[in-house]
Amino acid sequence: MVTRAAIGSDEERVWAELSRIPDPEIPAINVVDLGVIGSVNVSDERVSVELLPTFVGCPAIGVMQEQITARLRALNVANDVEVKVSFNPPWTSDRISVAGRERLRLAGFAPPQAAETPGLIGLEELAVMPIAECPFCGSRDTTLENPFGPTLCRAIYHCSACRQPFEQFKQV
Amino acid sequence: MAETPPIDATSREALAELLLSVADDEFVIGFWDSEWTGIAPMLEEDVATSSIAQDEIGHAKVLYELLAELTDDDADRIAFGRASDAFRHASLMNHARGDWAFSVARRYLYETADQVRLAALTGSTYEPLALLAGKMRREETYHLMHADTWLRRLADGGNAGRDRLSSSLECLWTDAQEIFAPLIGEETLVREGILPEPMRAMSITWQARVRPKLEPICGALPAATPSIDGRTRRTSDFAWLHGEFTSVARSEEAATW
Structure with a gap:
């Protein structure tokens, strides 16, 4: 022991x-x-x-x-x-724990997508829109309505499957 | 915040100029864009523009704090206690917000230039600035996405929007160059790696990136380079804005916030 x-x-x-x-x-x-x-x-x-x-x-x-x-x-x-x-290391949405992601989902927030190319999105990649999974029905048939929501860290989506608007904790 | 590395007096003065120029750009464009709060063309834009303005002013706040730490000053005094002619923002930020197309044109010119600048600053040997630039860059990507979307929307949406956008771009093109106006002490900054690239080089990178996007909209843009007084020219539009954003601080000068 x-x-x-x-x-x-x-x-x-x-x-x-x-x-x-x-x-x-x-x-x-x-x-x-x-x-x-x-x-x-x-x-x-x-x-x-x-x-x-x-x-x-x-x-x-x-x-x-x-x-x-x-x-x-x-x-x-x-x-x-x-x-x-401190900004060392910079906070990124990948720092949210698994438990934290689940708590966000239960509270009606889509957790942020995992970053594939952290911080390196340039003019060229702008055509690629972030995806969010609906926290209510789990569908990925959702559209980004506004990357700017009620606070700096939140974006607004709409779910085409259950027709609910929802918020996502933004990927940064 | 990381510990401030030792730095000699000449470099410190030059670094202070650099920090002030970036901070003032963010602060002043943030205040101009905050004027759209409540009156943007649609609700989503009201939220988006306000959020972007809040981001920019937040970036300025932390840059002013870095500067205050470096020069033993106070961030609030730097932001709200300076005369209008002590500001060092680029001439692009001297204009009033104008109509929506004008604000979109300025935001596009600024965001694209800011991306080039931030990309360079993430490599700065002055660690507190490099770290902050890295963090800001991730947020600015959303601003760039927003500006790019609106630029295309106005450009492709019909003559009224396209004409307004086009004339705004032509009007702002020369002043936009001044984001890369040479800084006092720039040679020192470049030599020390505090500024990893000369402003002139960044200006060339930026022009090569935006000309192919803008010229199909407004035709050939004139040859233009940054000028020596690009960050010291002030206008009556800015004098008015300065009166606005310092009004609360001036109302009770001894107050602590």
Whole structure:
């Protein structure tokens, strides 16, 4: 048997607490499953968390920083809590966990497509439209109505099979 | 944010010019496009244009923060506390939003140029900028898709739209060059790899890419190159916009946000 000193460690408590913090714009998914937690570092004095924004201009970043700071302060694992915004690595929609994708689907959001050529879409590839699977009936007979939805990270689709409009968490 | 690498005074000054030029481009086009919120030609466009404008202003915010960190300044002061003649956006952003075709024409010219610029900046030796450029580029792909769709839609949709688009492109073509206007200290930036390509080279890449798309719409476009004052010329249109976007900050100067 291997005994793991890490079990029940402060770092694990921090991760567990983070996984109970919902995304402010789509509360169905927590910040860990969304993939926006880049790293967690615990020392005697300080808990440091790197937050990877889904979109550079996401207006919820400040709210997330405040929420995470408050919740981790209440954990009392160190005197100081620091939540820093980072673009290293850049958040991509591939960072959403399998569980997170399922939670999005249950909440009526199509999860993003897996990226085949991450970040390298140029003028030439523009004819290729992203595909989304209807979160209500599972059909792929859907059309992109608007790549820009109610928040920066959401696109609007229409399902031809069940005739429902739905939103997709955008592929980036 | 990654730790700022050590950088000498000359490079820092040049880098500050670069950051300011990109940030001001994004900030000012974002504000012009935000003027369509509520009055775009259709509901989907209202949402799309507002979302794109929000993206651009968000990009500017992070660029201003990088600049503030570099020069020991404050991002809000840089954005809202400068006089209009201290802005360094390209002349393309000096024009009022105009009609829908005019905004589409500007957005297309800007997005295509911005793609060339961002592609270069992802290779910057200044890591915070390279990382941010990589992230921005993924988002800008959607903007480019949007601009490209509208360009084709207006070009193929009948004479009224095509004529307006065509005259807007002709009107904006020269000022669009200024996105690649030479920067003060550019040689230093290129030598240090902070700017992986000279502006002039990017300008040539961009023209080769957009001329074949634009000339079937508006006929042969004149030979044009970036000019030395391409980022310092200001207009009364911009003076008006500057008054608008600084009005809240000016209303209560001592306020903290």
